[in-house]
Amino acid sequence: MAYTRCFPYTPEFVTGLGAVDRPILPELVLIGPTGRRMRTQPYVDMGADFSVFPGGIARLLEAPWESGRELPISGLYGGGVGRLLPVRAVLLEKEFDLPALFVPEERVPLVLGRAGVLRHFRVEYRSDRFCIRRL
Amino acid sequence: MSRRRARFSEEFQLLQERGIELAQAYAGRYVALVGGEIAGVGSTAEEAYREARKKRPDREPVIKYFPPADPALVL
Numbered sequence: 032m033a034y035t036r037c038f039p040y041t042p043e044f045v046t047g048l049g050a051v052d053r054p055i056l057p058e059l060v061l062i063g064p065t066g067r068r069m070r071t072q073p074y075v076d077m078g079a080d081f082s083v084f085p086g087g088i089a090r091l092l093e094a095p096w097e098s099g100r101e102l103p104i105s106g107l108y109g110g111g112v113g114r115l116l117p118v119r120a121v122l123l124e125k126e127f128d129l130p131a132l133f134v135p136e137e138r139v140p141l142v143l144g145r146a147g148v149l150r151h152f153r154v155e156y157r158s159d160r161f162c163i164r165r166l
Numbered sequence: 167m168s169r170r171r172a173r174f175s176e177e178f179q180l181l182q183e184r185g186i187e188l189a190q191a192y193a194g195r196y197v198a199l200v201g202g203e204i205a206g207v208g209s210t211a212e213e214a215y216r217e218a219r220k221k222r223p224d225r226e227p228v229i230k231y232f233p234p235a236d237p238a239l240v241l
Contacts, residue, residue, distance in 0.1 A: 038174075041181050043189040046235045050186050057178035058228060069215075070228040072177070072199075087196075087211035088229070137210045138194060140233050 036123055037162040054161040059143060061129070062119035063092030071141050075161060077154050079144030081115070081132040088141070089116055089133040102132060111135060120147075123165040127151050176202040177228040194234040198227035 040052030054075040061069045061084070069091055073082070089096055099114030113134040120129035129147045148154075153164040174182070177199040181188065188197070188204075198206035198218030206218030211229050218227035 038178075039182060041178075042185045043232070044186045044193075044235050055178075055181065055230075057174050068226070070226055072181070072228055072230040085211055085231075091212055091215055138234075139231070141229070141231055 033164065033166055034123070035162050035164040037157075037160045039160050054156065056122070056143060056163075060121040061088065061092055061131070062121070062126070063089075063094045064118075065093045067091070067093050073141035073143040075154060075163075076142045077145055077149075079142050081146045082129055082144045082148075083113070083132050083134060083139060083142040085137045085139050085141075086114075086133050086135050087137055089114070092118060094118060094133070096133070099133065104132065104134065122148075122152065123163060125151055125165055175228075177230075181230070189232045190235060192232045194232065196229060196231050198229055200225045200227045 038057060041055040042050040043053050045051045055072055056075050057072065059071050059073050061071060069088060094116045096114055099116040102113050102115050104111060104113045111134060113132040115130055116133055118129050118131050119126055127147060151166055153166065155162045180199060180202045192207060196208050196211050196214040197204050198214040200218055200222045205221045205227055206214040208214035208217060215227060215229060
């Protein structure tokens with residue numbers, strides 16, 4: 032069932048800039064291999080190759096860290112080696128496979144990237160809101 | 167509160183209404199939101215989550231990270 036939902040940008044404070052409007056998703060549910068669920072509020076960044084989450088989220092999801100494929104990474108969260116762990120996610124009531132990159136660094140923004148997402152959704156950034164269409 | 171905002175969860179409404187204030191107060195920290203309140207805070211997602219579950223065992227919190235308010239950080 033295709034439908035579209037739009038969300039207002041969320042203002043956050045940045046030193047020197049003041050309020051900056053950011054595309055924060057009201058809720059992305061992550062599901063680990065044991066069925067453990069976590070509700071998160073990631074930034075929606077379709078410029079990012081992968082979704083990125085801190086290692087702490089992987090532990091809460093009981094996702095086996097050692098089983099993940101190692102991936103050297105660099106980005107806003109710095110550099111290092113992340114682990115690509117397959118989890119499930121729920122967005123707009125649709126459950127889907129989400130290849131997510133978990134990084135050892137804890138202080139990283141939660142990001143919903145393109146991989147696994149654009150197969151099921153379209154994201155459009157408008158001037159006053161962003162919209163997600165479930166295909 | 168507008169009808170349009172009322173469609174969203176309490177956790178999201180809290181961010182819409184107090185996002186700037188919260189981003190300043192919790193820069194570089196994780197928060198666990200339950201309804202319209204902050205039920206847990208920590209330097210890791212686990213800390214925030216566990217604190218929230220202790221305070222509100224009846225509800226699953228929403229985990230949110232506030233990046234540092236560093237001017238160099240453009241998401």
